[in-house]
Amino acid sequence: MQVFIVCFEIIGTVSFALSGAVTGLKKEMDLFGICVLGLTTAVGGGVIRDLLLGITPPTTFRNPGYVLIALAVSIVVFLPKVRRLLMKNQRLYELVLLAADSAGLAIFTVNGADIALNAGYTHNLFLVLFVAVVTGVGGGVLRDLFAGDRPYIFIKHIYACAALAGAIAYVAVRLALGDTTASMLIGFSLIIAIRLCSAAFRWSLPKAKV
Numbered sequence: 001m002q003v004f005i006v007c008f009e010i011i012g013t014v015s016f017a018l019s020g021a022v023t024g025l026k027k028e029m030d031l032f033g034i035c036v037l038g039l040t041t042a043v044g045g046g047v048i049r050d051l052l053l054g055i056t057p058p059t060t061f062r063n064p065g066y067v068l069i070a071l072a073v074s075i076v077v078f079l080p081k082v083r084r085l086l087m088k089n090q091r092l093y094e095l096v097l098l099a100a101d102s103a104g105l106a107i108f109t110v111n112g113a114d115i116a117l118n119a120g121y122t123h124n125l126f127l128v129l130f131v132a133v134v135t136g137v138g139g140g141v142l143r144d145l146f147a148g149d150r151p152y153i154f155i156k157h158i159y160a161c162a163a164l165a166g167a168i169a170y171v172a173v174r175l176a177l178g179d180t181t182a183s184m185l186i187g188f189s190l191i192i193a194i195r196l197c198s199a200a201f202r203w204s205l206p207k208a209k210v
Contacts, residue, residue, distance in 0.1 A: 004181060005114070010069060012107030017042040017070035019100040020143045021077035022093065025086060027147050031078050037143055038074030039067060041104070045138030049112050049131050053119050098199055101140065101152075106191035109136030109163040110170045110184045117174060125171060132167035133160060136191075158198035158205065166191035 020041030024034035043060045050058035060067060076082060086093050112135025116128040137153050137160050144151045153159040170187030174180060197203065 005111070005184075008107055008184065009066070009111060012104050012111065013042045013066045013069050014073050015100045015107065016045075016104030016139050017073035018077065019097060019104055019140070020070075021074040022086060022097050022100070023143055023147050024074075025077065025083055026093070031075070034078050035071055035074040037146055038077070039070045040146060041139040041143040042070035042073075043067060043139065044142040045108050045112070045135040045140075048138040049115065049135040052127075052131055052134065053116060053121075055119075098195075102192055102195040105136045105140070105159070105163055105195065106166060106188040108139070109133065109166050109191060110187040112136060113167045113170045113187070114174075114180065114184065117171070122175070128171060129164065129167050132170070133163045136160075136163040136167075158194055158203050161205070162191045162194035162198070165194060 017038040021034050021038035023041075024037040027033075029037065043066060046066075047058045047060055050056065050060075077086070086096065109132050113128055113132035115135075116131040121127050121131075140159075141151045141153060166187040169190045170183045173183035173186050177183070
């Protein structure tokens with residue numbers, strides 16, 4: 001089970017680092033800026049999660065392996081051939097960003113819920129769900145702020161709501177069946193399905209119009 005969770009976290013780290021680095025390319029940042037954006041997107045939500053749960057220092061600073069993975073992904077994205085491929089094809093850029101962002105959101109949301117439950121907060125499900133959503137969207141919010149954009153979660157398709165739905169599904173299955181692997185896969189799949197459907201069918205929450 002522990003190996004499964006570690007693999008899950010590595011995939012999420014790669015996905016969010018890719019999302020941040022690709023955004024840095026779009027903003028024409030230098031290598032340092034792209035690395036900072038990739039790193040922030042990959043570990044930002046986890047740092048916020050740990051601080052909320054009182055886990056100090058945050059896992060990122062006790063296990064730098066995920067930092068190295070995020071930096072490696074960012075450097076690969078900066079390589080000239082990769083950079084040209086992504087920037088010359090707008091459709092490919094959008095697909096990579098959607099896939100990476102959706103996978104990172106799904107993985108870190110269910111991972112955040114899992115860590116909160118394992119920390120002993122089964123009596124406070126509001127906290128568990130809040131931590132799960134913050135873990136999922138936190139890195140993306142920091143990415144957008146650093147890139148000078150309005151946070152993606154406030155303007156584009158169904159994002160935070162997808163994370164909340166996946167977190168609820170994870171908690172419900174985990175508490176009902178006690179099966180962590182099944183609950184993670186169900187929560188992950190639900191978030192991915194909602195994100196992809198919202199992008200394909202242009203689902204969005206109502207927006208304020210003046």
